[in-house]
Amino acid sequence: MKKMKYNQALEELEQIVTEIENEEISVDDLAEKVERASKLIEACKGILSKTEAEVEKILKGMEGEE
Amino acid sequence: MKKMKYNQALEELEQIVTEIENEEISVDDLAEKVERASKLIEACKGILSKTEAEVEKILKGMEGEE
């Protein structure tokens, strides 16, 4: 796993938050974006509290979705 | 009215309101246009309600995980 993954996950999450805040996300995309944010939050929380291997799994899973 | 994107509906709706405002719509077409605007507002509200419910569900799911 590349080391920037943590950053990427958090940054993407915060990006989504900013977009929603700035009303850059249309109602059409909103649910999808919230879903994505939800997944990212889960991943970020995993990064903090879980062992490396588990984290890897979480992030791998997310990448697949992307 | 077929399934329609919120943004698309909103755009058309705003277009109609602007046309009425600029008196680009003749009295002859007014009722028809207002009918269409009414349908568009209804559609937008529907999409919004649906999205709201979906988002609510996702956010509820997130809280549950904690």
Next chain:
Amino acid sequence: MKKMKYNQALEELEQIVTEIENEEISVDDLAEKVERASKLIEACKGILSKTEAEVEKILKGMEGEE
């Protein structure tokens, strides 16, 4: 007067009023033209009333949904 488009009626009416104002109408035709203008005004008002009622009904329907 047969069913007539508002725009068409308005246009003809404006034409007549302009002619009268510019004194382009002979005394022989005056009464007839004024008669026509009167009929057109009546027709326009009728269309407006009808449209207003229709529009009102649609808008009322919208409010009821809220």
Next chain:
Amino acid sequence: MKKMKYNQALEELEQIVTEIENEEISVDDLAEKVERASKLIEACKGILSKTEAEVEKILKGMEGEE
């Protein structure tokens, strides 16, 4: 004098006036021509009065509708 158009009467009248003005009418015809002019003026006045009354009536009707 038969029923006559205002414009036609006015035209003839103006013709007579021009002839008298240019002294193209002999003394022999003068009285007759003046007589004709007088009749034409009378006719024109009649048409005017009639038209005025008609227009008045129509306009009155228009105001009443408001």
Next chain:
Amino acid sequence: MKKMKYNQALEELEQIVTEIENEEISVDDLAEKVERASKLIEACKGILSKTEAEVEKILKGMEGEE
């Protein structure tokens, strides 16, 4: 002298005056010609007076109508 047109009378009168002027009239005929001219002038004046009266009457009538 029979009823005579003004123009005709005037013409004859002028003819006589011209003849006298050109000395085409002998002393023998002079008195007779002057007699004729005098009659013609009288006739013309009569016509003028009559016409004037007629015109006056017509115009008076017109004013009365006003």
Next chain:
Amino acid sequence: MKKMKYNQALEELEQIVTEIENEEISVDDLAEKVERASKLIEACKGILSKTEAEVEKILKGMEGEE
């Protein structure tokens, strides 16, 4: 001398005068011719006076009418 035309008298007079002047008349006839000429002159004068009086009378009559 019988009543005679002015023009005829004047002609004869001029004829006589011309004959005398051309000395075509014998001394014997001369006195006689002179006598005749004298008479003719008298006659002409008479006609003139009469004509003048007549004309005067006609013109006077006309003026009276004015």
Next chain:
Amino acid sequence: MADVKVYQLSDIGKSLQNMIEKHYQSGFWIKAEISKLNYYPKTGHCFPDLVERKNGKIKAQMRSIIWSTHYQKISKNFLQIAKTPLEDGMQILFRAKVSYHQTYGFSLQILRIDPKFTLGELAVEKEKCIYKLKQEDLFLRNKNLASPLLIKRLAIISYNTSKGYADFLNIINQYKNEFKIHYQLFPSLLQGDKAEQQLVEQLQLIEQRKTAFDAVCIIRGGGGEVGMNCYNSFDVAKTLAEMSLPVYTGIGHSTNETVCEMIAHKNCITPTDFAYDVIHKFKDFALRVEVAQQQIELTVSHAFIYTNKYLQGISINLQKQVHNLVRFQYQKIKQLNTQCQLASPRIVNSARENLFQIQNGIKRKPVFVLHTASQMLNHQKRILSLLSHQILNSNQQLLANQKQRVKYLSPEHVLKRGYSLILKKGKIITDLDNLKKGDVIENLTSKGKIKSSIKDIQK
């Protein structure tokens, strides 16, 4: 050989001893580099090898001696002032006595060492090191690496028994349930001249495994303030600067910042501080996730409220605009109605005005025409009168003329002027051929007749 004076070795030795002791009576201040300290802890004596180099080559080389009694004092003073022990490779300024011993030979006995000189030399070395790093564009390289948002996998350069390492672990372990940190120790000496090489080796080892870590830290603690020169070493600093991973320092000392600390990604001063830094990053990350989660819930609900309001606004605006449109059209119709009301009578009025003008024209003109005709008749009458009189007058004149002419031509008028007529038998004679002598003729005059006879005829 017989002539040659032969000395005893001792003679020479004594002579040398005398000469040197005489010549180098007092001590000298000498500048040199310790190439090797050669301290023997058992005896307490020290035999430093001294060199002077020029352009890397040894120009002079000499052995020296610091007796244990001196060494204790010198060493203590040096450490106190220079903050570093005497070490190989150090430039020193020392006072020494030159002596020669017959048995032990030549010796340079160091009596005092000026630690301030060495301090100055070290400072110069440090400056050189910094200058070189800057020259090679390394000074800011590690600092400029992106800071890891999170240090989850950490390479630690420290020593198992280091107090600093223990301090670090102590704090990290307090959070182990909450935050999972992976760390690996890369052991190394942390001070003294031997540390340099180990530090370089361990850094290089970590560099080889750079993908396994988020950051490197050098942790040291509990040691004194001495032996920090290794952190000013150009080799160590260069290796550190060239690391792909950010290097944190927690070396725990209070002296001037070393070069390694200067160029480190971040100098945390102590291991504890670094530990808190790591934890802080975790907390920060956790907080940002938390905030993001809350923000999402909040902004999403705001977005819905806003969107609903917006839709409602459009709906209200639609109604307003529709009413405006209809009202405007009513207004327009009303306006047209008014215009029609105002303009229609104008047509009739202006036609009437026109008629009035025409009527006035007709009234004036015929009277004028008749008057003119009447004038003309009067004129004709005057001309008639004039011409009639003219004719009559001219005939009067004509007659008067004729009368005059006749009068002049009459015979009476001719005889009155003295002429006479000749008559013969009553006839006027115009031809003499018909007369003859003796004929009786009559002469007629204006006054009377003369009767006479002809006496002679002359032709």
